[in-house]
Amino acid sequence: MSDLPEVKPPVVTPVRTVIALCLLAPFVAMLWVGSYTKTDPAFIGIPFFYWYQLLWVPLSTLLTVTAYLLWRHDQRGRTSTPASASVSAKGGDGA
Incomplete structure (x- = not known):
């Protein structure tokens, strides 16, 4: 059996939706030029x-x-495997 951690398929979650909105907001704001092509309010x-x-x-x-x-928080939650949890439960660090 391989020592690689099990990788779960990509899933759309509320956290990933917030990540997408955080990354898209500046693009939408800057590409919608008509919303800010004015001089007032100064x-x-x-x-x-x-x-x-x-x-x-x-x-x-x-x-x-x-x-x-x-994203980093989401990835930590996805990469934790039951095997690493059982090692921690035994009190060993694998060394």
């Missing part, structure tokens, strides 16, 4: 067109980090 003298796009730089970063952390 923010500290900067037209809306510019500050809206600049606002998406940190927002995109936060959304990408959130998606990454959610």
Whole structure:
């Protein structure tokens, strides 16, 4: 028998849906140009067109980090196998 962990088939879960939304939101926001092609409201003298796009730089970063952390958490849950759980239950670390 192979020592490779059992890999479960991909499944659409609520967490993966949130990950997809986090990654798609900046693309939709920037590609929907008609929603921000205006000058008002200005923010500290900067037209809306510019500050809206600049606002998406940190927002995109936060959304990408959130998606990454959610993905990492999801992958940890999927790769834990019953075999590794039984080793932990015996008190051994496999060494």
